[in-house]
Amino acid sequence: MDYEIGNDIEKVLIDAPAIKVRLAELGKQIAADYTGKELLMVGILRGAAVFYADLARLIPLPLHMNFMAVSSYGQGSESSGAVRIYYDLNEDIKGRDVLIVEDIVDTGLTLKYLSETLSARKPASLKTCCLLDKPARRKVDFTPDYIGFTVPDEFIIGYGIDYAEMYRNLPYIGVLKRTVYEK
Numbered sequence: 001m002d003y004e005i006g007n008d009i010e011k012v013l014i015d016a017p018a019i020k021v022r023l024a025e026l027g028k029q030i031a032a033d034y035t036g037k038e039l040l041m042v043g044i045l046r047g048a049a050v051f052y053a054d055l056a057r058l059i060p061l062p063l064h065m066n067f068m069a070v071s072s073y074g075q076g077s078e079s080s081g082a083v084r085i086y087y088d089l090n091e092d093i094k095g096r097d098v099l100i101v102e103d104i105v106d107t108g109l110t111l112k113y114l115s116e117t118l119s120a121r122k123p124a125s126l127k128t129c130c131l132l133d134k135p136a137r138r139k140v141d142f143t144p145d146y147i148g149f150t151v152p153d154e155f156i157i158g159y160g161i162d163y164a165e166m167y168r169n170l171p172y173i174g175v176l177k178r179t180v181y182e183k
């Protein structure tokens with residue numbers, strides 16, 4: 001399928017078949033690690049929505065779904081550094097096995113903050129899973145428990161990930177042309 005916004009894409013980094021293969025592996029690994037448990041998957045809106053929906057269907061365990069929304073880059077391409085919760089969980093996670101599902105770990109600020117915030121609510125366990133890890137940009141010491149792909153320091157869009165709320169519906173993970181966000 002041709003996407004009208006295809007001209008804004010510098011290159012495809014990870015195509016749809018490769019995403020599918022990696023997600024199947026991740027699903028298997030998570031299912032093995034949580035066998036006998038009842039997993040609560042907490043998706044971080046909106047970037048993780050596409051990844052979350054595909055991943056959840058590859059984990060054949062009793063599983064609860066819930067979501068949180070936090071601030072990210074807003075309309076720009078640079079993180080403000082401040083993390084704000086716009087929408088919090090509407091249930092108690094005390095004693096639960098919680099897996100936070102995020103799109104990208106960049107500076108690490110968001111997931112570190114969320115991990116600390118949710119840990120304080122005393123879950124039985126808390127792990128983090130990200131589709132993409134950009135370790136080159138890390139500002140705080142944070143390593144996700146599950147990583148889909150490690151990516152270079154480029155501005156990424158597609159498969160749920162946006163620039164100024166666009167490109168989330170691309171079925172692949174791509175690099176945005178600099179001219180799009182530098183104009």
Ligand code: IMP
Binds near residue numbers: 072105111154
């Ligand atoms: P962190 O707090 O710096 O780790 O950034 C986390 C959030 O920044 C992610 O959840 C994304 O929403 C956003 N982000 C980081 N890198 C990119 C990117 O390359 N493209 C689009 N959004 C990004």
